[in-house]
Amino acid sequence: MTSVALTIAGSDSGGGAGIQADLKTFQELGVFGTSVLTAITAQNTLGVHAVQSVDVAMVTAQIQAVLNDFPVKAIKTGMLFSSEIIEAVANELKAYSAIPLVIDPVMIAKGGASLLQNEAVIALRSHLLPVATLITPNIPEAEVLTGQRILTERDMKLTANRLLSMGASAVLLKGGHREDVPYAEDLFMSTSGEHFLMRSKRIATQHTHGTGCTFAAAATAELAKGRSLEESVVTAKNFIQLAIEDGIELGNGQGPTNHAAFRKRNQLKTGEVKLIERR
């Protein structure tokens, strides 16, 4: 049977992030993608030029339309924009707690534009973090969620632990923003005690628009296929590594990654991503 995943996120007219990145990633990983739009952004590789949120009632109607009809096996949230939308999403998903839920706590686009209203951080923390099967913050997002500064690997571990104590079942803290190390290293930690770092070569490129969305969407697709959390994040890391490595130079700014790279190579490049400190 075809595996189905749902993304609840914002539209990126530039196609590299948001709903568009999620649907492309689902498709590349062999999963049927459904979507609920929370906001529309007028966006390209140079930045976010305008944002308009979707009415809360319309967000709710989309979620009901999808979940009442499709056998959704994993759900991902991305840009949620306001506390009203966060509350509505949390409320609608209450009846579906058996479906794995990946929360990508999108706050700020790479160019600096805000994709989440300041006061909505509280709603994210209180309504979605506690029901997350996996939360995938980047370093600045994890700092906002916990109030802890992250400068070192030790800080990453302390912060991931803090996010678990705030209610998430597992945390994947992305290290893309750490410029003090020559590699791109993400930390996985779960309440079951599992813990490892995923290290890959840091690629020298400015074309990293949508890396976070793509990573979380790949993990969601794998969960929809019934893979374990650990397998899903490892595949997602391989997927994003190849997508960045095979970047397609489009636009005049921070370009998108190549969502087709993983399938094109048709295999995991073993050795590309190292798992370290596995416990």
Ligand SMILES: Nc1ncnc2c1ncn2[C@@H]1O[C@H](COP(=O)(O)OP(=O)(O)OP(=O)(O)O)[C@@H](O)[C@H]1O
């Ligand atoms: N230059 C790079 N080379 C290799 N991997 C990278 C690079 N930059 C980011 N990554 C990887 O991409 C994934 C996404 O991390 P990142 O911290 O960039 O997310 P993000 O800031 O949420 O992205 P965005 O906001 O653009 O969606 C992580 O697995 C990270 O290790």
Ligand SMILES: Cc1ncc(CO)c(N)n1
């Ligand atoms: C719509 C949207 N969602 C998420 C991001 C974060 O990459 C973005 N730039 N745009």
